[in-house]
Amino acid sequence: MNCFKINPSFMVIGLFLLLLSVVAIAPAFAVTLTSDQMKQVQQLSPADREALAKQAGVDVPTVNAVTEVPQSPPELIRPIELGPSAIEESVQNRLKTLGAGTEGLSTAEGLSTAEGLSTAEELSTAEELSTAEELSTAEELSTAEELSTAEGMIKDDKSLRNSWKSLLNIKQTRSINTDLNQYGYELFAGSPSTFAAASEIPVPPEYVLGPGDELNIQYYGSKEERIQVVVDREGVIDLPSIGPLTLVGLDFQEAKALIAEKIHQQMIGVTGSVSMGRLRSMRVFVLGDVNSPGSYLVSGLSTISNALFVSGGISKKGSMRHVMLKRSGVNVAELDLYDFLLKGDSSNDIRLQPGDVVFVPPIGDVIAVAGVVTRPAIYEVKKKGSSNDVADVLALAGGKLAAADTAHAQIDRITGTGDRTLVHVNFAKAGRAAQLKNGDILIVYRVPGVESDTVSLTGHVKRPGSFGLKKGMKLSDLIASKDDLLPYAFMDYMIIQRTDPVTGTLTILRPSLGEMLNGNYKSANPELHTDDKLMVFSNAIMSKLDSVTVVGAVNHPGTFPLGKGLKVSDLILAAGGPLENAYLKKGELTRYEVIDGEKRVVNHIEVDLAQALSGEASADTVLQGHDIVMVRSISNWNVRAQVELKGEFRFPGTYTIEDGETLEQVIVRAGGLTDSAFMPAAFFTRKSIREEQEKRLQKYVDRMEKEIAQTETAITSINDPKLLAGKQKGLTAAQGVLEKVKVLKPEGRLLIDMDDSGKLKEGATLRLADQDVLYVPKRPDQVLVMGEVYNQSAMLYRKNMHRDDVLDLAGGLTSMADESRIYIVRANGYIDSGKGWNRKDDIYPGDTIVVPQKLEVFSLLDSALDWSKALMQIGIGVASMKTLGIL
Secondary structure, three states, X not given: OHHHOOOHHHHHHHHHHHHHHXXXXXXXXXXXXXXXXXXXXXXXXXXXXXXXXXXXXXXXXOOOOOOOOOOOOOOOOOOOOOOOOHHHHHXXXXXXXXXXXOOOOOHHHHOOOOOOOOOHHHHHOHHHOOOHHHOOOHHHOOHHHHHOHHHHHHXXXXXXXXXXXXXXXXXXXXXXXXXXXXXXXXXXXXXXXXXXXXXXXXXXXOOEOOOOOEEEEEEEEOOOEEEEXXXXXOOEEEEOOOXXXXXXXXXXXXXXXXHHHHHHHHXXXXXXXXXXXXXXXXXXXXXXXXXXXXXXXXXXXXEHHHHHHHOOOEOOXXXXXXXXXXXXXXXXXXXXXXXXXXXXXXXXXXXXXXXXXXXXXXXXXXXXXXXXXXXXXXXXXXXXXXXXXXXXXXXXXXXXXXXXXXXXXXXEEEOOOOOEEEEEEOOXXXXXXXXXXXXXXXXXXXXXXXXXXXXXXXXXEOOOEEEEOOXXXXXXXXXXXXXXXXXXXXXXXXXXXXXOOOOOOEEEEOOOHHHHXXXXXXXXXXXXXXXXXXXXXXXXXXXXXXXXXXXXXXXXXXXXXXXXXXXXXXXXXXXXXXOOOEEXXXXXXXXXEEEOOOEEEEEEEEEOHHHHHHOOOOXXXXXXXXXXXXXXXXXXXXXXXXXXEEEOEOOOEEEEEOOOOEHHHHHHHOOOEOOOEOHHHOEEEOHHHHHHHHHXXXXXXXXXXXXXXXXXXXXXXXXXXXXXXXXXXXXXXHXXXXXXXXXXXXXXXXXXXXXXXXXXXXXXXXXXXXXXXXXXXXXXXXXXXXXXXXXXXXXXXXXXXXXXXXXXXXXXXXXXXXXXXXXXXXXXXXXXXXOOOOOOOEOOOOOEEEEOEOOXXXXXXXXXXXXXXXXXXXXXXXXXXXXXXXX
């Protein structure tokens, strides 16, 4: 028997070859592997499966008869930007004509008086009635407020009376929010590409199976296996070992029962469990007034609202209350989205079937609700099944808020003749039953909100604000002890501003806080009246602190408060102490005194500041209010100045100089010059010269801008086209040069002429200043040619060279060259213009020959003479002029 035992390895190889042949011929003959065959393939190693698939030229087969497609969760809804509709614009424009403004403001918001009062709430709030009341603590009050608090209260009271007087002269309006939108449309405004149900969503038992639905069947008992089957186009599934089953028209619960019964009958010892796999997809149509009408592929569990999401939501021209579902041309359902939005009722959001049409008709009647309600918006109302009275529409808007003026609402209505009218509505009475019509705007205003029976307390107290007034209320009810006051409160008196309610007469009371608190409220404790305004001051405000000033050589000169016993030394130390250059032997104290209350005199007192700072009591004078202490500076004290020597010096670097030190002296300190130094090209710059050149350049730019503007105006009167074109060409060139000149930076160069020993020629002397720079280069071996020549370049210097020799080596002049204005810039910065009897054409090392371009001559150039020379005079170097394009 052992001779017939089959080696397991041969079984695997045989199975592999069998399956390979089946898979290889499957594409040609549409052969489908059975579930058992697929299971055997799945048991192969990944390498064997991959080799099998590669040999057959197909994808790697899976275990199931139907390839399992991973489920995708629903796509996130990307909101669509909904623009304003014609309905919204119409309602908003009508509300604006009513004088509507920001919601929540009261009737007196229409008061816009010259006194600067804009709302009744500002008039009724005690903290805003006077300048001092706007401040929470007395330390924040300014000097002017400290001296005229009562006057400020009187002024504000006059302003209050004038504002009420203006009620008789201006048209008043009540304000509401005009920014109303159509309700509910943003909810469905999205743009997903599909709306596939997530795999985690349970399938309801009443779900009717159809072609494309997938069932997962798990066998238990004598056979342990899990298979997946798909309902085909005829509504049939093929169960292995059982055969075909017809599930068409059955819901999920019925199909589960049928499959379980067949398994029990035909497979002994086996029970089955059935669950839903991937749901079928179906095509539906979303038409009418939606943002993106069309045909969409949705899952089998999709409802009417899902289809609306897929289509981007209902447009603002469509109805939210009459969404219809058509099936085979028959209306089978109608969805009112307000039931879903306002009540959370989705009972009418029925499930779709293949070929269904979701149709959104045009919007019906609309009524707007504006003002103090929960949801101000524009609502669509039904013509049938609803009375559309004020109570119904308020319910749509979520009801009125607590601050609503229920007795004075209005309806803005367009009459049959096309006119507009306002209808008064009283919610507390029969007004709730008033019928609303298409296009009506229900306006619910805010209550006026004017405070009554209140008093206000401000100033140097711990709890400022408004307080309710009760009968017999006294000052001690607001200020019961010193614990109610901030530290250092002024106890001599406070101010109570009182206005007579009948005549409007203003009265100022000045009760003593100290007497009231120290006498157990037996005195100075007046009874308070409606709208009384109470102000408590601080000692700092009522006892103005004098000041003293220190100027001169201190770190922080300025004005400081005068404390008790403040001395000269205290003031100098408060100012950061004296500077290094301060002259402390003799300071000056300026003091102002009033003689006999008639005239003011000024005394100047000398003070030995050094002794005062050392603690000498006799020199440390006690200061008085408005004293001025001046600390002098040492006369010959200068800030440390430094200059820089660069280039061919034995010891180049930065040197600190003394006042009056000359250039030659610093060169000697630097060890003198090297043998390579070329003094004719010495380059010296100074900060003050650079700053002056920058000013001159700015003036030059300003003059150029002015003359260009004048030229632009002048050429407008030229009728000759050829002449006009020439002028405009020159003007364009000038404007281009101007833009480039604006960005130039002067070098600050001072032209010097030095000999080889480092001394200025002809006995000249140059005293150095801070930040001076001297650069001495090595002897250059070249000369430069710039401008209108055929070869702009550097050339090797040769002895006895002349200007024309160099120009010939550069290829000669171009046709655009201006030969009459050729000049030479020497290495030391001096210019030889090449004109007159003293013309010098000899060329030396480091020289630059400049050949300017011919320019249009007009008024701008007449004044500037020559672009390049004018800029050279201002201090612009040759390299910078090259960037201008004029060289």
